[in-house]
Amino acid sequence: MSEAELQKFPQHQFGQAFTTLRCDCPPYLQWLEKRLKATGVQMQTRKVADLWELHSEYDVVVNCAGIGAHQLVGDEKLFPVRGQVLKVDAPWVKNFIRDGDGLTYIYPGIHRVTLGGTREKDNWSLSPDPAATKDILERCCSLEPSLRGAQEIKVKVGLRPARQSVRLQREVLSQGGVKLPVVHNYGHGAGGFSVHRGTAKEAARLVGECIAALQVSSSRAKL
Template sequence: MTKAELQKFPQHQFGQAFTTLKCDCPPYLLWLEKRLKATGIQMHNRKVADLWELHSEYNVVVNCAGTGARQLLGDKELFPVRGQVLKVHAPWVKNFIRDGDGLTYIYPGIHSVTLGGTREKESWSLSPDAGTTKDIFDRCCSLEPSLQGAKEMEVKVGLRPSRQCVRLQREVLSQGGVKLLLVHNYGHGAGGFSVHWGTAKEAAHLVRECIAALQDSSARAKL
């Protein structure tokens, strides 16, 4: 940042300015769903308490259960990192602003401005906290004082499914001589929208390996 630009943030001694992209998640997910349905893929909503429920219906199961993998698979390495943000109406805010450790940020979107945030490891609470809301708003206003005039505040809470590393692997479950082929793809933490295309392609590659193994096993059985 230039000296003139940095003067807007007197509490900071150094800054960087750059152009980047922001993914507005809700419309992006709708676009992905529409794209998949256009290829003929069917989507069904149902609750699954045990992956073995799917054995009779599918040859290969891809597990993208996120935080649900802890209960579904007993994965104790998976933990939530709670995030709380505010959505405000402040159309005059055009630039992203983020402080040094990335905990305080202002992200303009299509319909609102996102103010954040928190990183609360091992917290499962989905209820907004009023004290946290005030703290986030105060921190963001210290970076952009004009936010004091923001309207239509909404609080959002989510759990980031985190692990020491993303679980992206094949697994074969066996029960009474019956096998269930799995491909795991979860534990992306806060970086899911940064790496999801790459991990999805790798998961698809692992699915193809599973299908090839099934075909090979079937061919041997016929001999």
Template structure:
């Protein structure tokens, strides 16, 4: 950033400015669902307590259950990282701002401005913390004072399904002579939107390998 640009942030001595993309889940995920259904995919909603419940209805299972893999896959390495943010109306904010640690950020979007945030490993609490919300607003206002005029403030909490590394691998489950190929695909943490397309392509490749091993036609896996 230039010296003139840095004058807006007197508490900082260095900065970078660049153009990037912002992917908004509220619009992107429904688009992905429509894309799936448009190519012949079917979405079923049900509660699954054990991967074996899906056998023999499905020949191959792709496990994208995130934190649910602690139970479904017996994976104690996956853990939540709690994130709390504020969604506010501040239509005059047109540029994102993010501090050096990445913990404080201001992300304008199509429907609201997101103010963050927190990273709380091992915290399963889905209820907003009023004190944390005040701290987030204070930190963001320090970067962008005009946010004192923000209105329609809403609190949001989510749990990022984190892991020391993304689990992207095949596993063959065997029980009473039955075989169930599983492709595990979870543990992306806060980086899901950044890497999901590439890891999904790799998961599709692993599914094709499972299909070949079963001697069945590979499923359509074009994204």
């Protein structure tokens, strides 16, 4: 950043400025869903407590349960990192601002500006914390004082599905002589939208391996 740009942040001695892009997640997910449906993919909403509930309906199961995998497949290595952010109406804010370790940030979106945030390991609460709301607003206003005039403040809370490493692998479950091929793809933490395309491609490749193995098994059974 130039000396003139740094004058806006007197509490900092140096900074970086660059051009990037931001994914506005809700409309992006709707776009992905629309694309899938256009190719003939069928979608349904249902509660699954055990992957074995699906073995009679599907040849291969892909487990993208996120934080739900903690209970669904008993993954004790998976833990939540609670995040709380604010969504505010501040259309005059046009630039992204991120402070130090990234805990404090201001991200303009299509309709609203996101103010963050928190990182609370092993906190499962989905209830908004008023103290955190106040702290986030104060931190963000110290970077962009005009946010004190922001309207319609809404609080959002989510659980990032964190793990020491993403679980991206094949597994064959076996029960009473019946086998169920599963591809796991979860544990991306806060980086899911950053790396989702790459991990999705790898998951698809693993599904292909599962299908090939099933075809070989079926051919042998016919001999």
